[in-house]
Amino acid sequence: xxxxxxxxxxxxxxxxxxxxxxxxxxxxxxxxxxINGIGMGLATTFVLVCSNLLVSMLRKLIPDKVRIACYVVIxxxxxxxxxxxxxxxxxxxxxxxxxxxxxxxxxxxxLGRAEAFASRNQVxxxxxxxxxxxxxFTVSITVLAIIREIIGNGTVFGIxxxxxxxxxxxxxxxxxxxxxxxxxxxxxxxxxxx
Amino acid sequence: MKDILRLVIALTTICVAAAVSLAFVYDxxxxxxxxxxxxxxxxxxxxxxxxxxxQPDQAVQTVALGKDKRGREQRLDFYVATYNGxxxxxxxxxxxxxxxxxxxxxxxxxxxxxxxxxxxxxxxxTPGLGAKIEKEFIDQFANRTLGVGELKVKNxxxxxxxxxGATISSRAVCDAVNDxxxxxxxxxxxxxxxxxxxx
Numbered sequence: 001x002x003x004x005x006x007x008x009x010x011x012x013x014x015x016x017x018x019x020x021x022x023x024x025x026x027x028x029x030x031x032x033x034x035i036n037g038i039g040m041g042l043a044t045t046f047v048l049v050c051s052n053l054l055v056s057m058l059r060k061l062i063p064d065k066v067r068i069a070c071y072v073v074i075x076x077x078x079x080x081x082x083x084x085x086x087x088x089x090x091x092x093x094x095x096x097x098x099x100x101x102x103x104x105x106x107x108x109x110x111l112g113r114a115e116a117f118a119s120r121n122q123v124x125x126x127x128x129x130x131x132x133x134x135x136x137f138t139v140s141i142t143v144l145a146i147i148r149e150i151i152g153n154g155t156v157f158g159i160x161x162x163x164x165x166x167x168x169x170x171x172x173x174x175x176x177x178x179x180x181x182x183x184x185x186x187x188x189x190x191x192x193x194x
Numbered sequence: 195m196k197d198i199l200r201l202v203i204a205l206t207t208i209c210v211a212a213a214v215s216l217a218f219v220y221d222x223x224x225x226x227x228x229x230x231x232x233x234x235x236x237x238x239x240x241x242x243x244x245x246x247x248x249q250p251d252q253a254v255q256t257v258a259l260g261k262d263k264r265g266r267e268q269r270l271d272f273y274v275a276t277y278n279g280x281x282x283x284x285x286x287x288x289x290x291x292x293x294x295x296x297x298x299x300x301x302x303x304x305x306x307x308x309x310x311x312x313x314x315x316x317x318x319x320t321p322g323l324g325a326k327i328e329k330e331f332i333d334q335f336a337n338r339t340l341g342v343g344e345l346k347v348k349n350x351x352x353x354x355x356x357x358x359g360a361t362i363s364s365r366a367v368c369d370a371v372n373d374x375x376x377x378x379x380x381x382x383x384x385x386x387x388x389x390x391x392x393x
Contacts, residue, residue: 014313058208060352061204061206062204062208063197063200063202064203066201066204069205072206073205073208073212074208074210074212076212077215077216081215081216081217081219084219084220084223084227085219085223087223087227088222088223088226088227088230089223089226091230091233091234094230095234108386134223144367170323170359173320173323174320174323187230189384
């Protein structure tokens with residue numbers, strides 16, 4: 001039961017993007033197209049699950065005073081592994097996301113979960129937490145990206161949905177559009193919470 | 195003292211383990227990455243040239259372009275494509291400064307001095323705006339005869355349709371094409387002459 005709870009909290013109750021408001025850098029930078037949201041979300045999920053697993057396994061061996069440095073090394077190593085593997089075996093995906101992969105390092109969700117959860121909990125719970133948080137993040141930024149793509153470009157996943165007569169609202173594609181969309185979504189989340 | 199030793203050992207172990215696993219992954223992926231990069235280059239060359247049957251990335255004519263501001267050697271590779279041994283086109287990449295940084299355009303020129311096709315290799319333009327240079331915009335440069343004036347966007351008196359809201363990116367592509375074609379006319383040696391030397 002506890003594991004299911006740890007997994008599901010990432011989607012709503014402790015959603016990293018809309019509840020914890022963590023990881024804003026990739027959230028705002030890459031959500032111009034829905035496909036970027038999914039790719040970035042899944043890559044982040046992979047790093048998050050791996051780092052949560054390792055941090056949880058090593059939690060009794062890592063001394064408190066150097067824990068942050070250790071987490072950073074672990075996370076950075078996984079990010080480079082993801083980058084190299086993607087470049088070698090999934091080159092077309094790498095072409096679309098290459099610029100954003102190094103951004104995973106600065107995503108504070110990962111360090112946040114390592115520090116707040118994985119370093120204090122068992123391996124199974126940490127895995128569930130990582131997976132839930134990662135997928136919650138994926139869903140959130142994909143929703144954000146879909147809204148921006150529809151309004152800003154008239155397409156979803158590159159497919160025209162609003163007809164060719166639709167005039168794209170360019171503000172939504174540039175960074176201010178990301179802030180505006182995020183603000184509205186946060187507002188709706190807060191309203192729904194009450 | 196004992197405490198410090200413990201910290202040092204823990205951090206060192208983790209860093210060494212990370213370094214070893216990264217070295218391993220780097221070694222395993224080195225070959226496939228080089229392959230992917232070569233495939234990408236060949237795909238770009240193929241996209242801008244008529245049909246050929248040689249390996250253009252192994253028939254390269256390199257010219258030195260002098261040094262850039264930081265003193266690094268600049269060079270340009272012309273990829274020469276042949277079909278049944280006959281020269282059918284030359285592909286090369288040309289840079290320009292776009293809105294978000296450097297962009298790189300691959301140009302394909304046929305022996306009758308026509309710009310066959312063009313393709314954007316690399317850019318950092320705004321997604322959804324300047325990034326559209328990759329799509330239909332770039333096809334406007336196909337089938338142009340060389341040496342009849344520069345290619346310009348309509349605002350500057352040319353006949354290229356600029357992308358709405360991304361005039362700087364559109365101009366940058368024009369610059370890349372114009373600069374590239376200028377270098378081609380000045381520096382590229384048609385392979386017929388070169389072939390004579392080789393025999």
